[in-house]
Amino acid sequence: MPAAQKPFSCNVDVTTPAANLPRHVAIIMDGNGRWANQRGLPRLEGHRAGAESVRAIVRACGELGIGYLTLYAFSSENWSRPKAEVSALMHLLEFYLQREVAELDKSNVRLAAIGRIHELPESAQRQLQKGIEALRKNNGLTLVLALSYGGRAEIVDAVRSIARDVKTGALDIADINEDSISQRLYTRDIPDPDLLVRTSGEMRVSNFLLWQVSYAEIHVTDTLWPDFRKPQLLAAIDDYSKRQRRFGGVAPNEA
Numbered sequence: 001m002p003a004a005q006k007p008f009s010c011n012v013d014v015t016t017p018a019a020n021l022p023r024h025v026a027i028i029m030d031g032n033g034r035w036a037n038q039r040g041l042p043r044l045e046g047h048r049a050g051a052e053s054v055r056a057i058v059r060a061c062g063e064l065g066i067g068y069l070t071l072y073a074f075s076s077e078n079w080s081r082p083k084a085e086v087s088a089l090m091h092l093l094e095f096y097l098q099r100e101v102a103e104l105d106k107s108n109v110r111l112a113a114i115g116r117i118h119e120l121p122e123s124a125q126r127q128l129q130k131g132i133e134a135l136r137k138n139n140g141l142t143l144v145l146a147l148s149y150g151g152r153a154e155i156v157d158a159v160r161s162i163a164r165d166v167k168t169g170a171l172d173i174a175d176i177n178e179d180s181i182s183q184r185l186y187t188r189d190i191p192d193p194d195l196l197v198r199t200s201g202e203m204r205v206s207n208f209l210l211w212q213v214s215y216a217e218i219h220v221t222d223t224l225w226p227d228f229r230k231p232q233l234l235a236a237i238d239d240y241s242k243r244q245r246r247f248g249g250v251a252p253n254e255a
């Protein structure tokens, strides 16, 4: 039985015995700037504190036996932020990778990245590749970092790949189906998210995993990302465990 399908067990009050852990949790980590503003600090301090939440949530997901954790760390649109903030975020990414890989390895975490990775500074790309390589053989939690990621850009890239294959004759138009698209997304090897969390209260998806979240359960919390730690994660999972997923069908007791 895959770890993700193990019966739900953690120290939150889960009343439904059949409640299951989500196999894949995806998080829009939002609110670092507001967290810093509230304290009269520069935005960068919010991003630094946010990196500590990343550590805590990765560890907690590993301990819970969650299969995949995708973190929206930098969007295609985030390039439009002031140069100094973009550069600080890139440095923070490199610093995080440098500092955490040994710890991730100890926790049996595998690393993957989605997005237009070639758009990142070369030193960040190198650090990322090094981390992915060092953790390749692990088989615990897969941590997926969404970097220079945009859901629309991802679909554009998939459409280009399909068009190329149609042009060379490798793919017949009549054979294009949902699978042909899924298999050309950056997430081709990753199951769709079961639970989508957004911190800091905004009710929008901000171009995150547009195709993949079709049937994800959504949990929005007012907690700002730097304040989102294990108890808030457990609350999100508790919320998820009470949802009835129907995938367009009818509830089992009505079938």
Ligand code: IPE
Pocket (backbone or CB within 6 Å): 029, 030, 031, 032, 033, 034, 035, 073, 074, 075, 078, 089, 200, 225
């Ligand atoms: C999320 O926090 C981090 C990134 C988008 C990189 P924000 O920086 O968006 O924080 P707010 O939304 O301004 O509070």
Ligand code: IPE
Pocket (backbone or CB within 6 Å): 028, 029, 030, 031, 072, 073, 074, 075, 078, 202, 204, 206
């Ligand atoms: C979404 O947050 C992107 C990331 C968390 C990386 P934003 O702060 O960029 O989203 P908007 O601008 O509020 O929609």
Ligand code: MG
Pocket (backbone or CB within 6 Å): 030, 031, 032
């Ligand atoms: Mg934001």
